[in-house]
Amino acid sequence: MTEPRPVLRGDPLGSAVAAAIAQRLDDRSCAFVFPSQVAADSWAETSLGLPGVVALEKDRFLGWDRFLERIALENAPTGKKAAEPADRLIWALATLAEQARRPFLRILAKPGLEPPLSLAPSLARLAPALRGLARDLASASAGYAANGQSDEVADYRALAAAYDRFLEARGLYEVSHLEPAFAVPGRRYVIFEPALMPDYPRLEARIAAAPGIELIAAAERTGHRPMLRKYATFREEIQDVLGQCAALVDEGLEPSDLAISAPSLTPDIQAHLAAMAEKFGLPLAFHAGEPLSASPFGRLLR
Secondary structure, eight states, X not given: OOOOOOOOOOXXXXXXXXXXXXXXXXXXXXXXXXXXXXHHHHHHHHHTTSTTOSOOOGGGEEEHHHHHHHHHGGGOOTTOEEOOHHHHHHHHHHHHHHHHHSOOOSSSSOTTSOOOGGGHHHHHHHGGGHHHHHHHXXXXXXXXXXXXXXXXXXXXXXXXXXXXXXXXXXXXXXXXXXXXOOOOTTOEEEEESGGGSTXXXXXXXXXXXXXXXXXXOHHHHHTOOOOOOOOSSHHHHHHHHHHHHHHHHHTTOOGGGOOOOOSOOXXXXXXXXXXXXXXTTOOOOOOTTSOGGGSHHHHHHO
């Protein structure tokens, strides 16, 4: 088990990130990009405390995924429209029906057993990522046949191909399938800590060559590099995170000033997180699926 380690609260307004934002805040064509939208929202709130700042546009503070989505839309194909959740759900239901009639999946759905329709929402949420997932699996497929994973790789490829055919037949496109247009006239972007961004190595050369994009590794300026940690179990990771949060609250930080970003929040995970947070004496509120105005940060910007 990882013991909670001391965490320095620090002064965000005195940081290199805040200084970089302050120098560029008057340029309304400039947006700021962070590894996650949670971090971006936090820095938007913090920036309201900069000298002379009484209001700001919250859409100038972007998480990495939202940044890629925004610039990718510059390359949206004409005559097609972006796929919506309802379109993905229709595809998922049709795919499960096809699997029941003529099984083509060997691992993700067992041949001979009719897949339950309750799988459709999960499959629909996976749809935008299928093409990239199939590509990544293909590049890492060496040795799969030997360890029995080749059928799983084939299943993901089959699903990706099926979804591509569905999009083409309906005149749709996925934003995640578009290549980002990094050179956007009249717009500037400052990307903080680019090395922490998912998929950055693949895009690094194009980003570095793009006019209007500035890369800032603020941690290197201060000598405090961001720390990436791996944990043996989910429980160990959460214990460490909650331990650090408890230490900050003990120092006087308001619990509402802390945010934890989780990749998914199923009812089981929520119950597990709530139980562990209670052991640390931490109040925990879940905002997944709620409007921005339901959070302290959202109410501040209304």
